[in-house]
Amino acid sequence: xxxxxxxxxxxxxxxxxxxxxxxxxxxxxxxxxxxxxxxxxxxxxxxxxxxxxxxxxxxxxxxxxxxxxxxxxxxxxxxxxxxxxxxxxxxxxxxxxxxxxxxxxxxxxxxxxxxxxxxxxxxxxxxxxxxxxxxxxxx
Amino acid sequence: xxxxxxxxxxxxxxxxxxxxxxxxxxxxxxxxxxxxxxxxxxxxxxxxxxxxxxxxxxxxxxxxxxxxxxxxxxxxxxxxxxxxxxxxxxxxxxxxxxxxxxxxxxxxxxxxxxxxxxxxxxxxxxxxxxxxxxxxxxxxxxxxxxxxxxxxxxxxxxxxxxxxxxxxxxxxxxxxxxxxxxxxx
Numbered sequence: 001x002x003x004x005x006x007x008x009x010x011x012x013x014x015x016x017x018x019x020x021x022x023x024x025x026x027x028x029x030x031x032x033x034x035x036x037x038x039x040x041x042x043x044x045x046x047x048x049x050x051x052x053x054x055x056x057x058x059x060x061x062x063x064x065x066x067x068x069x070x071x072x073x074x075x076x077x078x079x080x081x082x083x084x085x086x087x088x089x090x091x092x093x094x095x096x097x098x099x100x101x102x103x104x105x106x107x108x109x110x111x112x113x114x115x116x117x118x119x120x121x122x123x124x125x126x127x128x129x130x131x132x133x134x135x136x137x138x139x
Numbered sequence: 140x141x142x143x144x145x146x147x148x149x150x151x152x153x154x155x156x157x158x159x160x161x162x163x164x165x166x167x168x169x170x171x172x173x174x175x176x177x178x179x180x181x182x183x184x185x186x187x188x189x190x191x192x193x194x195x196x197x198x199x200x201x202x203x204x205x206x207x208x209x210x211x212x213x214x215x216x217x218x219x220x221x222x223x224x225x226x227x228x229x230x231x232x233x234x235x236x237x238x239x240x241x242x243x244x245x246x247x248x249x250x251x252x253x254x255x256x257x258x259x260x261x262x263x264x265x266x267x268x269x270x271x272x273x274x275x276x277x278x279x280x281x282x283x284x285x286x287x288x289x290x291x292x293x294x295x296x297x298x299x300x301x302x303x304x305x306x307x308x309x310x311x312x313x314x315x316x317x318x319x320x321x322x323x324x
Contacts, residue, residue: 025194030275033190035283041198048206065311072306076299079292094288104274111275111284118295125302126203132309133210 011053018046026119030108036115040122047127056135059127068128075121082113145186153179164219166212174205191279 026039051059083094091098096110153176160172177200184193248255265282273281283291 029280030277032277033194033279035191035280038191038194038198041195041203045198045202045206048203052206060311068311069306072299072302076295079295083288083292094292096285103272107273107275107281107285111273111280114284114288114291115280118291121295121299121302125298128302128311129207129305130210131311132305133207133214135311136214136309 007053011049015046015050018049019043022046022119022123026115027112029115030111036118037122039115040119041126043119043123044126044130047123048130051130051134056131060131060135063127065131068124068131071124072121072128075117075119075124078117078120079114082110082117086110142186146183149179149183149186153183165217166219167209167217169219170205170208170212173208174201177201177204191277 022039022043022045025034025042026036029035029039047059047063050062082096082099086095086098087093089098094110094114097103097106099109100106156172156176156179160169160176163169163172177196180200181193181196184190184196248257252258265286266278269275269278269281269286273285275281275285
């Protein structure tokens, strides 16, 4: 597929749109359908399309495996860290009201951070699984 | 009435797709059937007003798992091997299990029954209190991330474990021969 110019150009145009839509789904999840799980899958789809069109070697150059391993853990640590922070602030685990001066903005901040953690880990895990499977075919 | 007709058509197509996936022996076509199955399931979720679930099904079921199955076919070849034994015993096990599951559903409340226990327990509290307690318009997000934060943390831990498991079993190959492609200064 690497030699098909139509595919290469279309992929280059469409990948930024996919990533932008994933960010929209991530940060608009409070107001409409969407959230971290969906956004993570769509964000990973952008990288997978890059890997399909330009080869897994190019994808591995774009995201080094060491960085991917780090990012997989980062999302979960962010989620659990929000819980630890609310405990340090004197409230229950994952009780977001303690994060800000009033309950509503605390909930907004907490849900924002938690969904961000979900999106980060989900997208990194999906890209990792794709690379682990598809990368075995490389010479 | 119209909703019932749409549901019957969609569920009928789900059954047809499942049978086609079982009967076909070309794994590439079977993967396409699985993708169509997931897309139909996503449409069923939209009809049931579960838009968030439909979104997840469309992104993960149709997109990501189809890609992963295609990547696996690239490794193992696209033609199914002939089974070494007769399919009678597995068929019996599947039929008995399916019959037991259908028998179990007879005790469940009817579809969309407002008196069902699931609509009486905590759901009215969440639906009533979510706007003033969280200030978030999408009640699915407020339940998932706030009221049920522990469960979502557990789900994320499951996904994390899946990623770590794949890394441990298959691993990611490090970049080889970087010196040939990009000479280091």
